[in-house]
Amino acid sequence: MTAPVEIKHLFKTYTRRRWFGKNAEKAVLKDVSLTLAEDHVLGLVGESGCGKSTLCKVLLGIEKATSGLVKADGKDIAFLSKSGFKKLRRVMQVVYQDPYSSLDPRMNVRQLLSEPLDIHGLEKDPAARKAFLAELLASVGLSETQLERYPHEFSGGQRQRICIARALALDPKILVADEPVSALDVSVQAQILNLLKEIKKARRLSMLFVTHDFAVARFLCDDIAVMYQGRIVERAPAEDLFTNPQHPYTEALLAAVPSADASRRADGNGAEEASEHPDRAGWPCPFAPRCRYAQAVCAKTPFELKEVFPRHACACCVMPFKTAKSKSAV
Amino acid sequence: MTQSAEPILQVRDLKIDFSADQGILPVLRGLSYSLPKGRVLGVVGESGSGKTVHALSILRLLPPAARISGGEILYKGKNLASMGEEELRSVRGDKISMIFQDPSASLNPVLTVGEQLTETLLAHRKLSKRQARREAVALLEKVGISEAEKRLDEYPFQFSGGMCQRVMIAMALALSPDVLIADEPTTALDVTIQAQILALIKQLQRQSGMSAVFITHNLAVVSGIADDVLVLYAGLCMELAPAAQLFENPLHPYTQGLLSSLASVHKKEDVLPVITGHPPVPGQILTGCPFAPRCPHAFDKCRQECPPLFEEAGRQTRCWLREGK
Numbered sequence: 156m157t158a159p160v161e162i163k164h165l166f167k168t169y170t171r172r173r174w175f176g177k178n179a180e181k182a183v184l185k186d187v188s189l190t191l192a193e194d195h196v197l198g199l200v201g202e203s204g205c206g207k208s209t210l211c212k213v214l215l216g217i218e219k220a221t222s223g224l225v226k227a228d229g230k231d232i233a234f235l236s237k238s239g240f241k242k243l244r245r246v247m248q249v250v251y252q253d254p255y256s257s258l259d260p261r262m263n264v265r266q267l268l269s270e271p272l273d274i275h276g277l278e279k280d281p282a283a284r285k286a287f288l289a290e291l292l293a294s295v296g297l298s299e300t301q302l303e304r305y306p307h308e309f310s311g312g313q314r315q316r317i318c319i320a321r322a323l324a325l326d327p328k329i330l331v332a333d334e335p336v337s338a339l340d341v342s343v344q345a346q347i348l349n350l351l352k353e354i355k356k357a358r359r360l361s362m363l364f365v366t367h368d369f370a371v372a373r374f375l376c377d378d379i380a381v382m383y384q385g386r387i388v389e390r391a392p393a394e395d396l397f398t399n400p401q402h403p404y405t406e407a408l409l410a411a412v413p414s415a416d417a418s419r420r421a422d423g424n425g426a427e428e429a430s431e432h433p434d435r436a437g438w439p440c441p442f443a444p445r446c447r448y449a450q451a452v453c454a455k456t457p458f459e460l461k462e463v464f465p466r467h468a469c470a471c472c473v474m475p476f477k478t479a480k481s482k483s484a485v
Numbered sequence: 486m487t488q489s490a491e492p493i494l495q496v497r498d499l500k501i502d503f504s505a506d507q508g509i510l511p512v513l514r515g516l517s518y519s520l521p522k523g524r525v526l527g528v529v530g531e532s533g534s535g536k537t538v539h540a541l542s543i544l545r546l547l548p549p550a551a552r553i554s555g556g557e558i559l560y561k562g563k564n565l566a567s568m569g570e571e572e573l574r575s576v577r578g579d580k581i582s583m584i585f586q587d588p589s590a591s592l593n594p595v596l597t598v599g600e601q602l603t604e605t606l607l608a609h610r611k612l613s614k615r616q617a618r619r620e621a622v623a624l625l626e627k628v629g630i631s632e633a634e635k636r637l638d639e640y641p642f643q644f645s646g647g648m649c650q651r652v653m654i655a656m657a658l659a660l661s662p663d664v665l666i667a668d669e670p671t672t673a674l675d676v677t678i679q680a681q682i683l684a685l686i687k688q689l690q691r692q693s694g695m696s697a698v699f700i701t702h703n704l705a706v707v708s709g710i711a712d713d714v715l716v717l718y719a720g721l722c723m724e725l726a727p728a729a730q731l732f733e734n735p736l737h738p739y740t741q742g743l744l745s746s747l748a749s750v751h752k753k754e755d756v757l758p759v760i761t762g763h764p765p766v767p768g769q770i771l772t773g774c775p776f777a778p779r780c781p782h783a784f785d786k787c788r789q790e791c792p793p794l795f796e797e798a799g800r801q802t803r804c805w806l807r808e809g810k
Contacts, residue, residue: 202675310763311532340531340764341702342739342779345746345757352756367676370748374757397750411680412750413705415732431631 157229159329159361160191160214165223167209167385183209185385187223188460191329196355196362198376198393200369200408206385207365211333214363215249216240227329245275248322252334254314258306264292264317265302271324294357295320296350312343316350323354330355333365348374369412373397381405384441387460391467401469404442440471448473491561492519493696494543494581494664499556499566501538501547503767510768512538514720515556520664525690525697527711527728529704529743531764535720536700540668542566543698544577560664579609582657586669588649592641598625598652599637605659624655628685647678651685658689665690665697671706683710704743708732716740719765719775721791726800736802739776774805782806 167184183206191197199207212218213225216232225232228246235243251257258267268288278284289299295316306314315335322330332351336344352375355362366372372379372393379396381389381404389402400406435443439458443449448471456472463469501513513535520526530536541547543558545565558565560576568576585591593601602624603617612620618637625633628651641649650670657665667686671679687710690697701707707714707728714731716724716739724737735741742760762779765771774780777787786805794801797810 202677310766312763341704342531342743342746342760343763345748345759346761348748349757349759368748369676370750373750373753374748394753397753407677409750411677413676413680413683413703413709414749414751415705415708415744415747 157226158190159193159228160189160197160363161224161226162187162189162210162214163224164188165210165213165225166221167206167213167218168221183385184213187382187385187387189380189387189390191361191363192378193361194359195377196364196375198372198379199363199365199382200367200372200379201382202367202408204384205382207382208333210382211249211331211363211365215247215331216243241275245325246327247329247331248325248327249331249333250315250318250322250335253338254311254318255306255338257318258314258321260306263303263305264297267306267317268292268302268321268324271321275325277325291320291324294323294354296346310343311339312346315339315347319347319350319354323358326358328359328361330360330362331365332362334367335364336371337366337368344371351375369397369409381408386441386458386470388442388471389469390460391464391469395464395467399464399467401463401467401474402442402471403446403448403474407445442471491522493522493561494520494698495557495559496539496543497557497559499539499542499558500554501535501542501551502554503538503551505550505768507768511554512551512720512767513542516717516720516722517556518715518722518725520696520698522663522696523694524712525687525699525710527707527714528698528700528717529702529707529714530700530717531702533719533764533767534717535767536702536717537668539717540583540666540698540700543666544581544583545573546583575609578605578657578662579660580662581664581666582660582662583666583668584650584653584657584670587673588646588653588670589641589644591653592649594641597638597640598644602637602652602656602659605656609660620659621655624659625652627658627689628652628655629681630655645678646674647682650674650678650682654682654686654689658693661693661695663695665695666700667697668700669702670699672701672703679706686710704732705747716743719771720767721775721803722794722801723776723804724800724802725794726802730800736800736807737776737804738780738782738806742779742781774803 165184165187168180168182171179173179187210201207209218213220214227227243230243268291272278278287288302292299297316336347339347348371364376376393379391379393380387381402383404389405400409432444435449438454439456440453443453450473452472458470460468460470497517499513499516503510503512516539528536538551542553543565553566560581599621602621606612606617606620621637622633625636630636630648630651644652671682674682699707699710711728714726714728715722718739724740735744745758746760748757760779765775773788774791777783792803792805794803795807797807
C-alpha cells in the first residue's frame with residue numbers, strides 16, 4: 156500500500172535574480188523527508204519562516220521543487236501533466252488560513268460549491284446536484300437555506316466551513332490544511348477543530364495539518380513533524396512528542412506555549428533566557444545559535460535526523476544521547 | 486480586587502460609536518474600571534468586541550470615524566476624553582504610553598532606531614543630543630538588546646520582529662510612564678519570542694512599578710501577566726475579576742466557554758467543548774444579554790433584558806444567574 160503523501164529529500168531554493176553580480180539563493184526547504192500515512196493526521200509545526208507553507212505549496216504543485224521526490228497518491232508530481240494534475244485535484248484538496256481572502260466575494264455559496272463539481276463534470280443532474288449540495292453543507296454544519304448567500308454575509312467561522320465544504324466537494328482522500336484556525340476568533344476555533352476531526356473520521360481522510368500552535372496539534376494530529384529553518388528537527392507520534400520531546404527546539408517551543416490552565420499559571424509562561432550565540436551561525440545544526448545544550452561536538456557533527464526510539468526521530472547530537480542515558484539509569 | 490488609595494487610571498461608563506454607512510454603530514457600550522498603581526489589567530475580547538478601540542481611546546488616537554459619545558477617562562483625576570490637544574500631548578508618551586500589535590509597522594522604516602528613540606526623549610525632556618543618545622543606549626540594554634551602541638545606527642528592517650518589539654517597548658518606557666497600554670503586543674510574534682517579550686514586559690513593569698493595560702484575544706497569554714482580567718464581549722464588560730479567581734472559577738458562561746474551548750498542550754481531548762454560534766457583528770441589534778443567543782444557560786429574562794454587572798466578593802459579572810448572589 157502506498158502512502159497518500161511521500162516526500163523524500165526535498166529541497167526548495169528560491170533564487171533572487173540580480174541585474175548585476177551574483178544571483179542570491181535562499182534555501183527554504185533542506186532535505187525534508189516525510190510520510191503521511193493513510194487515515195492519519197500529520198502535523199507540521201514550526202514558527203513563521205520555517206518553510207511549512209512552502210512545503211504545502213510544493214505538495215500542491217503551486218511551487219516546483221528544486222530537487223527531491225514528492226509523491227501524492229502514489230504519483231510523482233514532478234512528472235504530472237496538466238490533466239494529471241487535474242485528476243490529482245480530485246484526490247487532494249486544500250483549506251487555507253484566511254477564509255476572508257480565499258472565497259470569491261462575487262460568488263454565492265451555490266456557485267462556490269458548484270465550481271469544483273462543474274470543472275470535474277460531477278453531479279450534473281440538477282436534482283442530484285441539489286441533494287448533493289444540501290448534504291455537503293449539512294456535513295459542515297451549514298444549512299441548505301444559506302446556498303444563495305454571499306461570503307460577506309457569513310462570519311469567519313462560517314466562511315471557514317464553506318472553504319472546508321468546497322474542499323470536500325470532490326470527496327478527496329487527502330486534505331492539506333494550512334493553519335485553518337489561526338485566523339479565527341477564539342470561541343470559534345474549537346468549533347472548526349471539532350469539525351475537522353469529525354470529517355476526518357467520517358471520510359477517512361489523510362490530512363497534512365500545518366500549524367504553529369502545539370495545543371491545536373495535540374488535539375488533532377496522530378504524528379507530528381517539527382520544522383526549524385527549512386529542516387525537520389524532530390518527528391514522532393504525537394503523544395510521544397508531547398510526553399518525551401527530544402530536540403531542544405521542541406522543548407523550547409513546548410515550554411513557551413502560554414497556558415490558561417489554573418494549575419499551571421504559577422510557573423509563569425516558561426520563558427527562556429534569550430540566548431543568542433551568533434558565533435555558532437555556521438554550525439551544521441540550524442538551532443545551535445539559540446540552543447542552550449549546544450556543545451563543541453555540535454560544531455563538527457553533520458546534521459542528521461536519526462531514529463532514537465521506535466518511529467521517533469530527532470536531529471540532535473546531544474539530546475537523544477542524554478535522555479537515553481538518563482532513561483536507562485531510572 | 487484590592488483597591489489602593491487612588492486609582493491611576495479610571496474609566497467610567499465609556500461609550501464609543503463608529504459612524505458607518507449603516508448609521509451609528511455602538512462599539513463600546515459603557516465600560517468602567519479602575520486601574521490602581523502597579524497593577525496589570527488584562528482586557529480579553531474577540532475581534533469586534535471593542536478592545537482595541539478602547540485602547541486607542543485612552544490616548545485619543547481613535548480613527549476619524551470613531552467618536553467618544555459618553556463617559557470619562559480619568560488619569561489622576563483629569564479627564565482625557567475632554568482634554569485639549571496641547572495638554573494631551575504632555576500626557577501621551579510621557580505619562581501614558583502605548584505599544585502596538587505589529588512592531589515592524591509601528592517603526593518608521595526610513596529613520597534609524599536611534600533617531601526614533603531619541604526623538605521621544607528630546608521632545609519631552611530638556612536633554613542634549615549626546616545625553617539623549619546615552620539614554621537611548623541604556624534603554625536598549627534594558628530591553629535586552631546587545632551591542633546597543635552599534636544597533637542604534639541600524640534601521641528597523643535590520644531587526645527581527647521580536648527585536649522590533651523590544652525597541653517599541655524601549656520607546657514606550659523611555660520617559661518612565663505611569664501607565665503602559667499594550668495592544669496585542671505579542672500576537673504577531675512566534676511563540677518562543679512571545680514568551681520572551683511577555684517575560685520582559687512583566688519584569689520591567691515590576692521594576693518600575695508602573696501600571697499596565699494589556700489587551701489580547703488570547704486568554705492564555707493574559708493568564709501569565711495580568712493581576713486582574715476584564716472580559717469584553719460585544720462592547721460590554723462581561724466579567725471583571727482578579728486573574729487567579731477568574732481562571733480557577735470563571736463565573737460568566739462566556740468566560741467558562743472560552744476557557745474550556747481552548748485546546749491544551751498538556752492533554753489530548755477527543756472533542757473540544759464549544760461555544761455554539763458566532764460573536765455578534767458591531768451594529769447588530771441586540772436585545773437582552775449579548776451572549777444570550779450562544780449561552781447554554783440562557784432563559785427568558787436573558788433575551789429580554791441585559792443584565793447589569795453584579796458585584797460579589799470583589800468581582801463583577803454581567804449575568805442574571807449571579808443576581809442576588
